[in-house]
Amino acid sequence: MTTGKVAQFRQPQALQQVSNGKRILVIEPSRPIRGILAVYLQEAGHQLVMFEDYQTPAQRLPAFQAQPPELAFVALHTTRPESFRIIEMLRRQFTQMTLIIMMAQEESRKYAVQWLLYATEATPLLKPFHIKDVFCLIAAAGQATSSGLRSIGRQE
8 A cells, every 4th residue: 555645555465465456546535434445455455555635646646657546436525626626637547447436425416526427437436335335346347347348337
């Protein structure tokens, strides 16, 4: 796991154990949610890059061009316009990445959020969520990628 501003933590043994581990980007201001995702996803063998804010990943996106993330879990906060901007930026730069937007249920009903989901072809994940929902989305992303679809939400 790599965090945006702080040190790097890696578990090479876990990454080597699971051959189907994915490169996953997580942008989530909530420390508890980041912690839960880190524990479960690393244990499953996924390679994580985590950020606690929206500015740092925006600055570091060019560094991901060599090995783009396969999935991104991004927290959306309607009171923070930078969360909208980073989601749009991710979609523009990584068109093949599965984009999952984590949000509170009441935020999911807002017009701006509905438009963003449609425009970015992102999949919503409503908070609070169960970790099994996260793993289902990761599995579905693998199936969508192998069948040539850009995101889980796209039905063609």
